[in-house]
Amino acid sequence: MKNRVRECRQGLGLTQEQLxxxxxxxxxxxxxIEGGRYDPSLPLALRLARLLGQRIEDMFIDEEE
Amino acid sequence: xxxxxxxxxxxxxxxxxxxxxxxxxxxxxxxxxxxGEAFTAGLATGLGVGWLAFGIIxxxxxxxxxxxxxxxTATINAKAAAISFCILMLAAxxxxxxxxxxxxxxxxxxxxxxGMIVNLGLASFGVSALIIRKRI
Numbered sequence: 237m238k239n240r241v242r243e244c245r246q247g248l249g250l251t252q253e254q255l256x257x258x259x260x261x262x263x264x265x266x267x268x269i270e271g272g273r274y275d276p277s278l279p280l281a282l283r284l285a286r287l288l289g290q291r292i293e294d295m296f297i298d299e300e301e
Numbered sequence: 302x303x304x305x306x307x308x309x310x311x312x313x314x315x316x317x318x319x320x321x322x323x324x325x326x327x328x329x330x331x332x333x334x335x336x337g338e339a340f341t342a343g344l345a346t347g348l349g350v351g352w353l354a355f356g357i358i359x360x361x362x363x364x365x366x367x368x369x370x371x372x373x374t375a376t377i378n379a380k381a382a383a384i385s386f387c388i389l390m391l392a393a394x395x396x397x398x399x400x401x402x403x404x405x406x407x408x409x410x411x412x413x414x415x416g417m418i419v420n421l422g423l424a425s426f427g428v429s430a431l432i433i434r435k436r437i
Contacts, residue, residue, distance in 0.1 A: 260367035268373060274437045277372050 238297045242270040244288040259283050305362040305370035313359045320352040373437065381430035388425040389418065 245255050245266075252270070256263040259280065268274035269284075275296075276284065285292040327348060331341040362369045396414065399407045409417075 256367070261371040261373070262368050265371050265373040268437055274373055274376075280372060 237275050238272065238299055239269065240290070240295050240297075241266070241284060241288070244290055244295065245270075248288060255284075255287065258287050305358065306375070308359060308362050310363060313363055316359070317352070317356060320348070320355060324348050324352055377430055377433045377437065380433050381426050384429040385422055385426040389422050392421055393418070 241255075245252070252263050252266045256266045259266070260283075261280065265274065265276075269276055281292055281296055285295045288295065324345070327341070327345050331345060334341070336344075358369050396409075396417075399405050400409060400414075
């Protein structure tokens, strides 16, 4: 699954550490999500979308679509 | 491992108390079980290191929730546990054949076998977790 987490985070001027702190996860988890190596659970995806001011469907894109 | 997810100061203190009591008991009374000096020392070292690791990781988990334990860590541990279980089952099934075979003549005591299972379980879990951590 593709995502726009890095793009949205950088747009808001947040560091990975700051986003991780606000989302309640480790910085390594944010790195893995941004790198596309880890797909977050629905609750975490919703939390990230809310923190980055996006709709979840705009933030996470199914590659098959 | 999920203990870090919902760790409170009370649970942290209680777990430290239990681990501490186990460690001190082993130091005081381990010799009386006559398990062998090297084995008792190894067991005490393992328990002591485990207590220390819980103390440090637990403290970080209390002060910075999500830093030591989050859903990615849970995924890594779940996958590593599944791989470790498969390896253990394979080893146990092969060992049950080898130990019964009169041709192979493997003579392991129950203590050797129990030790092998524990060590293989820990090692396969550790190695699997390290590999998965690199991949996700």
